[in-house]
Amino acid sequence: MSSAIDFVTVSTAGLESSPHAAALAGLRANEARYFSNKYNAVFATDPAASRPELVEYVTRVLASREIVIQSRPLEVTELVVDGIRWTHVFYESGLAVNVLYTLAEGGKRAVGFKLCMGMDIPEELAAKFKFVRQKSKLAGEIRGSYFVIKGEFTHE
Numbered sequence: 753m754s755s756a757i758d759f760v761t762v763s764t765a766g767l768e769s770s771p772h773a774a775a776l777a778g779l780r781a782n783e784a785r786y787f788s789n790k791y792n793a794v795f796a797t798d799p800a801a802s803r804p805e806l807v808e809y810v811t812r813v814l815a816s817r818e819i820v821i822q823s824r825p826l827e828v829t830e831l832v833v834d835g836i837r838w839t840h841v842f843y844e845s846g847l848a849v850n851v852l853y854t855l856a857e858g859g860k861r862a863v864g865f866k867l868c869m870g871m872d873i874p875e876e877l878a879a880k881f882k883f884v885r886q887k888s889k890l891a892g893e894i895r896g897s898y899f900v901i902k903g904e905f906t907h908e
Contacts, residue, residue: 883896
């Protein structure tokens with residue numbers, strides 16, 4: 753069952769097993785605020801176990817760059833707004849991965865990585881990416897990186 757993420761009152765619901773639950777909840781709330789402000793869309797997550805097709809989709813996109821996330825997925829969501837499919841997976845380690853996939857040919861397609869405050873860069877990403885820092889009222893400090901997707905990926 754989907755839970756709308758409240759970015760006013762930040763909750764760790766669904767993320768309790770993470771050693772960085774509070775920071776990861778802030779990162780998730782930061783994403784919810786972004787989608788509310790930019791697209792007037794509700795950011796609602798589901799337990800990862802209830803939406804395995806979303807985890808599998810993100811896993812396949814990452815595999816195209818020989819990236820295998822070692823952490824357990826906790827929550828997922830997918831939104832389609834303004835012709836862009838956004839798929840997010842929040843991992844127990846404090847990592848959030850989002851796949852931005854424009855549905856029209858020739859549009860933007862990329863994978864974004866966000867690390868919650870206090871977590872180390874996962875070994876599977878450390879050698880491949882540099883992370884930049886950004887401040888967030890909800891998440892403290894977020895470190896992020898991305899790569900452009902080459903090829904076609906669907907999960908239908």
